[in-house]
Amino acid sequence: MDVHLIDGTYELFRHFFxxxxxxxxxxxEVGAVRGVLNSVWSMIERGAxxxxxxxxxxxxxxxxxxxxxxxxxxxxxxxxxxxxxxLEEALxxxxxxxxxxxxxxxxxxxxxxxxxxxxxxxVKQVLICTPDKDLSQCVVGTRVVQLDRRREILRDEAGVVAxxxxxxxxxxxxxxxxxxSADGFPGVPGWGLxxxxxxxxxxxxxEDIPKEWREWHPSIKKARVLSESLFxxxxxxxxxRTLATLRVDVxxxxxxxxxxxxxxxxxxxxxxxxxxxxxxxxxxxxxxxxRSQDV
Numbered sequence: 001m002d003v004h005l006i007d008g009t010y011e012l013f014r015h016f017f018x019x020x021x022x023x024x025x026x027x028x029e030v031g032a033v034r035g036v037l038n039s040v041w042s043m044i045e046r047g048a049x050x051x052x053x054x055x056x057x058x059x060x061x062x063x064x065x066x067x068x069x070x071x072x073x074x075x076x077x078x079x080x081x082x083x084x085x086x087l088e089e090a091l092x093x094x095x096x097x098x099x100x101x102x103x104x105x106x107x108x109x110x111x112x113x114x115x116x117x118x119x120x121x122x123v124k125q126v127l128i129c130t131p132d133k134d135l136s137q138c139v140v141g142t143r144v145v146q147l148d149r150r151r152e153i154l155r156d157e158a159g160v161v162a163x164x165x166x167x168x169x170x171x172x173x174x175x176x177x178x179x180x181s182a183d184g185f186p187g188v189p190g191w192g193l194x195x196x197x198x199x200x201x202x203x204x205x206x207e208d209i210p211k212e213w214r215e216w217h218p219s220i221k222k223a224r225v226l227s228e229s230l231f232x233x234x235x236x237x238x239x240x241r242t243l244a245t246l247r248v249d250v251x252x253x254x255x256x257x258x259x260x261x262x263x264x265x266x267x268x269x270x271x272x273x274x275x276x277x278x279x280x281x282x283x284x285x286x287x288x289x290x291r292s293q294d295v
Contacts, residue, residue: 003117003256004048004147007130008055008098009106011036012087014150016080024086025274029079033087034277039149040096041284050117050259052252053091054109057084057100061108063183063243070243071184090275093268094284097259104250107134111246113253114138120256127154134180136160137171137246165197170204176241177206177230185240190222190229199226206230206237263288 015035022031040053059073059081073081084100091098099109110128117126118140128135131148138144139160146155153159160168178196179187202217203209210216213227220226230237253259264284272281 003050003126005110005113005128006053008053010130030275033083052097054099054106056106058102061105069184090271093271095264108247108250111138112248112250115248139168166200170200172241172244175244
């Protein structure tokens, strides 16, 4: 079996800016929700059997306590934020497992689910459905991969190296020095993408980098400047790496069979009526009936 792990936050943001506005029967904005539901359902129609969706029910997380500049919900359109609980409830009604994150982030849930699913010998491949570079640290060979569904790009470990110049286990160190504007931390001054990839391809983790710049590999240009910047701001670099390191201890599921889609719940009709989505209800109901007969 394959396990599909979906970044619900990314999907909701993507659809919010890609599809027309739509109101439900109560006047609430649901355009993005309907887009995500149809997108997830299309995966099931094409054969996905074991699915989990992670969302940021609250944008803020434990990382905000570690670093004041970390990303918040400030500036995010209220019409987008209000759709998170609607999406979570609708997905659950559709029979899809959802992990709404509050203390942790959706990325942590995806990382935890990927690590746990990969331990099950019955699982052929784990596909983390998101283009988010943070999740590249979870890629393992060809067994745990990233899938950018929008651009139809499948990235295994070799693909991560081709894109970033470092192996998956070095991604947190890479992000620590180059920074991540989406997450709100700046990185180490003077460190660009090329310097980071050249350095961390030789020295996989920050602790592996020689403190004496003269000992650095000759292919790394401006070693003196990079060294002085890194080691003078060492504590910040370690903090940024902590921010970029995804947790793999988030409670997600007991067994991968918990992720198997077994059909929609009876209240799914209510959600579809409210969202004015009769076609989605018809498609899901037909598949649910077929699934019940198979069982």
